[in-house]
Each structure stands twice: as C-alpha cells, then as structure tokens.
Amino acid sequence: MATRTTLRVLYQDTGSNRGGYNIGYCNPDATDAQLKELGQRLNALTTNTFMGVQRTDVTDITTAEFEYTLTAEEPRVTEEPIMPVFAGSGSYDATLAFNYELNAPAGYFEDIDVTRSQNTNDFAVSMSKTSSYVAGQYTLTAYLTRNGAQVSNRAETVIALS
C-alpha cells in the first residue's frame, strides 16, 4: 500500500475571516509536529493568526501499481546466520531504501544486517539468535521506499525457531 499525505494550513485573517491554503504533497513519514511547524513558519510570513494544519493521508490499496516487487523466499533457520532472502524485481536505483520490520521481542535476535545482491537485486537480511530467544514463529516484513513513500509490496516471511 502506498500512502500519500497532503497538507493544508488554516488561518484567521485580521478581519476574523477563516481560510486555508494548500501546500500539497508532504512526506508521509513527517510527524504531526513537523507539519505543524511548517504551517507556523509559513504563517509567520503573514498577518494571519495560525489556526492549525489539516493533514490528509490517502492510502492506495490497489495491488498492481508498485514499481518494485519483493518475493519472500523460505528462510533457512538451521544454520547461523539466519538469512531470509527477498527476491526483487524492478528497476533498482540508489534512491530506494530497504525497510524491514521484525515482529519479535527485543533481544531475541542480534547482528541484523541487510545486503543487496548487485546482480539480482535480491535483499538478504542476516541475523543471529541470541541466547535468550524463545522458540516460536516470528514474522519478518520487508518493503522498499523512496523519500518515505512505499514503492513496493510488503513481503512477509516467517522465521520458525525451535
């Protein structure tokens, strides 16, 4: 899913008329506090009273518009390091950022590192179990972003530890 965020600055003029103006697309990773500060800095250029900002997040849930596709391969868990691989298809460039989310309690894994195959655009997430891990199933989710906007599907794989 790709999320687009737009921003509108709200104000009241010296005649007590309320209005607003659009800033357009903003980084979906921007916090509310950052967006508010942008609105305040722009408002400081004016005689208006700042009334806040209006943030709109639109999430696109269609599935066929990603420019890059990640496919999770079955992870090998019997040897260290554990190295789930996400096979990539699409045009890779340096503006893409690889992101992962590991649904496991802190302290179960260590030495987590990401490498990308120059030839195949596959991504490997290597990690090791710590001595305090607990047997169970843990989900690793990977996706690509560019300037904070998601540009690939979210690919999931399950790491089953016994």
Add this chain to the structure above:
Amino acid sequence: MFDIQMFGANDTITASNTVDIVAGFVDGDTRTFKVPNPRSDLTSSDIENVDTWIAANNIIIGDRTGASSTGINSATLVNTMKTRLDLT
C-alpha cells in the same frame, strides 16, 4: 459616442495580497503555493529562513516521483485588485 466609466457607484472592488512561493524538488519538479496576507515588512531574509528549514527537513515532496525538496526557488509578492462591474 459613449463614455466608458471604469468604476460605477455599485461596482465592487476587492483587493488581495499573497506571497507566491515556488518550491523546487530534486527531480526538477516545482510547486507554487500562495500564502495569503503577507506582512508589509516581509523581507527576503524571512523567506530564506523558511527556505533553509524546508530544505533541511524534507517535509514537502514532489508530485511526480515523491522527490525531496531542494527548498524555495523564488517568492513573489502579488497584489491583486478585482472590480466586479455592476450590470444591473
């Protein structure tokens, strides 16, 4: 012969002021947003302060590819006067 009267007694005149800010992005895209009612003492330094903050914080992104902002390319004070002619 007719005399053309520019402003009739019942015409409505409205004035508005904006500072039109053009933001640039690393992919070459630009975007203009119109900020109404700029201060009368607004200076280029005020704009440059916002410019620095926008460029450093990557809050605004481009429409085409979501590219990062390079800051403010230009800012223009625009005064607009509109006269709505009374046709009754």
